[in-house]
Amino acid sequence: xxxxxxxxxxxxxxxxxxxxIVMGLWVTPPDVVQGDLARLLYIHPALAWVALxxxxxxxxxxxxxxxxxxTRSMTADRIAEAAVEVSTLFIALTLITGSIWGRPTWGVWxxxxxxxTSTAVLGVFMLGILALRRANDDPAVRAKRSAVLALLTALxxxxxxxxxxxWKTLHQGxxxxxxxxxxxxxxxxxxxxxxxFIALSLVxxxxxxxxxxxxxxxxxxxxRALDDAVAxxxxxxxx
Amino acid sequence: MIRxxxxxxxxxxxxxxxxxxxxxxxxPFSVMALVVAGLAVxxxxxxxxxxxxxxxxxxxxxxxxxxxxxxxAAESSAGTATSVITLGLDGGAVYxxxxxxxxxxLVIVTSALLVTGSVLFHIHIREVLxxxxxxxxxxxxxxxSGVLYGALTKGSGSLLPVIALPALAPVLIAGERSLTAVxxxxxxxxxxxxxxxxxxxxxxxxxxxxxxxxxx
Amino acid sequence: xxxxxxxxxxxxxxHFPLLTGVTATxxxxxVYVVTGPNGAGKTSLLRVMxxxxxxxxxxxxxxxxxxxxxxxxxxxxxxxxxxHEGSFYDELTxxxxxxxxxxxxxxxxxxxxxxxxxxxxxxxxxxRAKNLSAGQRRRMGLAWLLIRRAELWLLxxxxxxxxxxxRATLDEVLSVATSAGxxxxxxxxxxxxxxxxxxxxxxxxxAT
Numbered sequence: 102x103x104x105x106x107x108x109x110x111x112x113x114x115x116x117x118x119x120x121x122i123v124m125g126l127w128v129t130p131p132d133v134v135q136g137d138l139a140r141l142l143y144i145h146p147a148l149a150w151v152a153l154x155x156x157x158x159x160x161x162x163x164x165x166x167x168x169x170x171x172t173r174s175m176t177a178d179r180i181a182e183a184a185v186e187v188s189t190l191f192i193a194l195t196l197i198t199g200s201i202w203g204r205p206t207w208g209v210w211x212x213x214x215x216x217x218t219s220t221a222v223l224g225v226f227m228l229g230i231l232a233l234r235r236a237n238d239d240p241a242v243r244a245k246r247s248a249v250l251a252l253l254t255a256l257x258x259x260x261x262x263x264x265x266x267x268w269k270t271l272h273q274g275x276x277x278x279x280x281x282x283x284x285x286x287x288x289x290x291x292x293x294x295x296x297x298f299i300a301l302s303l304v305x306x307x308x309x310x311x312x313x314x315x316x317x318x319x320x321x322x323x324x325r326a327l328d329d330a331v332a333x334x335x336x337x338x339x340x
Numbered sequence: 341m342i343r344x345x346x347x348x349x350x351x352x353x354x355x356x357x358x359x360x361x362x363x364x365x366x367x368p369f370s371v372m373a374l375v376v377a378g379l380a381v382x383x384x385x386x387x388x389x390x391x392x393x394x395x396x397x398x399x400x401x402x403x404x405x406x407x408x409x410x411x412x413a414a415e416s417s418a419g420t421a422t423s424v425i426t427l428g429l430d431g432g433a434v435y436x437x438x439x440x441x442x443x444x445x446l447v448i449v450t451s452a453l454l455v456t457g458s459v460l461f462h463i464h465i466r467e468v469l470x471x472x473x474x475x476x477x478x479x480x481x482x483x484x485s486g487v488l489y490g491a492l493t494k495g496s497g498s499l500l501p502v503i504a505l506p507a508l509a510p511v512l513i514a515g516e517r518s519l520t521a522v523x524x525x526x527x528x529x530x531x532x533x534x535x536x537x538x539x540x541x542x543x544x545x546x547x548x549x550x551x552x553x554x555x556x
Numbered sequence: 557x558x559x560x561x562x563x564x565x566x567x568x569x570x571h572f573p574l575l576t577g578v579t580a581t582x583x584x585x586x587v588y589v590v591t592g593p594n595g596a597g598k599t600s601l602l603r604v605m606x607x608x609x610x611x612x613x614x615x616x617x618x619x620x621x622x623x624x625x626x627x628x629x630x631x632x633x634x635x636x637x638x639x640h641e642g643s644f645y646d647e648l649t650x651x652x653x654x655x656x657x658x659x660x661x662x663x664x665x666x667x668x669x670x671x672x673x674x675x676x677x678x679x680x681x682x683x684r685a686k687n688l689s690a691g692q693r694r695r696m697g698l699a700w701l702l703i704r705r706a707e708l709w710l711l712x713x714x715x716x717x718x719x720x721x722x723r724a725t726l727d728e729v730l731s732v733a734t735s736a737g738x739x740x741x742x743x744x745x746x747x748x749x750x751x752x753x754x755x756x757x758x759x760x761x762x763a764t
Contacts, residue, residue, distance in 0.1 A: 168549065168552060170626070222506045222509065225502070225506045226503070226506055228502070229499065229502050229503040229506075232496075232499055232502060233492065233493070233496070233499060233503070236493075236495070236496035236499060237495075237496075238569075238570040239556065239570075241555075241556075241610065242555070242556050245552050245553065245555060246492050246553060249488075249492060249549050249552060249553050250492055250503065252545065252549070253485075253488065253489075253507070253542075253545065256541055256542070256545060257506070257507050257510075260510045260534065260537070260538055260541075261506065261509060261510050263510075263534060264509070264510035264513040264514055264534055265513065267517075267530055267531075267534075268513050268517065323571065326571060327566075327568065327571065327573065327612070330571065330572065330573050331566060331573045331576045331577070331613075331762075332576075334573050334576045334761045334762050335576045335577060335761050335762070335763050336761070337761050338576070338596070338759075338760035338761015338762060338763060339760065339761060344660060347656065347659055347660055348660070351645070351648070351656055354647070354648065354652070355645055355647040355648065358647040358684070359647055414645055414646075414647070417641065417642070417646075418639075418641050419639055419641025419642040419643055420641075420642070420643070420644060420645060420646070422608065422637065422639050422641070422643075423637065423639065423643035423644050423697070423700075424644070425608065425632060426606060426608075426632045426633075426635060426636075426637040427632075427633075427657060427660055427661055428629075428630075428632045428633035428661070429660055429661075555629065556608070
């Protein structure tokens with residue numbers, strides 16, 4: 102059963118992504134106010150959801166699991182690393198698609214809006230975590246420090262968000278739901294939006310799983326290389 | 341824990357005092373940076389007074405990076421680091437001690453900045469006194485977060501600005517807004533709350549996780 | 557149970573194997589001298605016994621603490637370490653460094669003057685560590701070991717940088733340590749003539 106799920110993850114992610122593109126570009130009508138520009142909204146919110154909540158949320162939980170002695174394992178560290186890498190990519194795509202949408206809408210590529218700014222700050226932190234990982238050779242030190250930084254990021258992003266929010270705000274309010282939770286957009290647009298969330302969540306899962314496998318295989322290679330290095334050094338010492 | 345923290349704070353303060361780097365290098369640099377910032381905004385007095393809070397906090401933020409890096413400099417040599425590790429000190433106590441020392445160093449440097457800023461940008465002494473509690477809270481927030489980020493990037497110094505600046509950005513915003521509120525009027529309570537939350541949150545994380553960060 | 561034991565211990569630095577399979581047993585109250593050419597892994601052996609490095613392969617225990625688990629960090633409080641780099645803080649004086657170490661570990665401050673006397677640094681107690689010679693710096697580290705009275709002493713090249721007086725002092729200190737039941741493990745390039753019985757352990761290519 103697990104193998105079936107594992108094998109179908111990639112094809113499913115691809116299929117739903119293609120379906121989203123087809124629906125978003127050709128099947129759904131243009132928006133009444135924004136025209137074809139609104140089609141970006143079929144990927145932008147989903148990208149943001151994956152970047153800020155699914156991916157970074159996974160990284161935070163995996164980091165917390167690594168730091169808690171009872172659940173500490175290199176599996177948690179590898180998942181955290183994979184989630185941080187995917188999060189970085191999705192944050193970049195979120196900001197790019199947001200800017201492309203924002204330029205004709207707001208007239209500028211960038212505004213000092215709370216959500217935008219805290220997303221950008223999160224992106225910088227993700228890069229910081231990746232840089233920190235590359236600065237430490239020891240696997241345990243690397244895992245621990247990047248896990249702590251991930252938790253500090255989880256602490257810091259809401260602080261940044263509120264500080265910029267109180268300083269200035271411009272971002273779109275809730276687009277899909279009204280105050281009493283009636284769905285604002287209708288029909289094929291709503292279904293396409295939902296499909297995009299599912300598709301990108303599957304893409305995230307597939308990317309993290311693939312990256313995890315690569316990390317595991319790299320570790321196996323390093324272990325084999327260590328065996329060779331140990332044998333060689335012992336031989337040199339014996340001569 | 342408090343006893344050990346105070347011991348470590350005293351040790352860090354003594355080492356920094358004897359090295360003279362803070363007083364003879366960092367503080368003069370910070371004053372010069374503020375002067376240069378003043379040159380950049382031009383001679384208009386009203387403009388200078390309006391921008392003074394932002395400039396003060398901007399320079400404080402960047403200088404804080406230097407002071408944070410120094411807070412871990414004493415243990416940077418291999419021999420010192422190893423001999424201290426074998427003492428087996430409690431991570432939470434070390435964290436608190438370093439926060440106290442870093443806070444004190446920041447107060448010294450910021451005092452020089454405030455005197456310079458008052459003169460350059462015509463901030464009245466009464467305004468400085470009223471702003472002192474929020475200034476102190478800003479420095480506490482910088483200290484409580486800075487010690488953690490400094491420890492995380494020990495051994496890769498160029499990473500500190502990358503990681504610490506986004507974290508210090510809220511302090512910059514809250515500090516500038518609250519100092520502006522003192523000088524020009526405006527709401528202050530939410531900024532004080534933000535700084536307080538930041539200090540306490542980082543403090544809690546630091547006490548719990550500093551040992552894990554320093555572990556090797 | 558022996559004070560410490562290692563079986564096929566492997567330690568790495570990045571991808572490089574520092575120790576490639578050390579098997580040794582250390583009994584209480586003995587002095588062990590670890591010899592071997594440069595790069596043989598002598599310092600690494602001391603570091604893993606101090607709990608400063610993790611064991612990547614093999615088994616090991618020191619004072620009952622498992623060196624393959626996070627327990628290895630608990631070993632540090634029970635060892636006296638003397639590295640070949642300078643110990644403690646450059647800007648603090650000899651007395652301040654020792655008092656900081658004693659106070660931070662809830663030790664007995666009254667031992668400090670006596671320890672300074674034994675290592676011949678009483679006249680230098682108010683000199684900053686950075687102004688000491690390498691040999692004097694080593695003696696300051698030795699004074700801490702005397703104060704701490706750990707069960708396991710780990711000394712890396714302790715005879716280097718010591719003059720004849722210094723070597724005589726070190727011999728006396730080792731004698732005091734073993735009489736009190738401590739185990740001493742030290743590394744050396746040079747031949748050693750000590751007044752206490754010695755056991756030798758030779759490393760080559762990171763292995764015994």
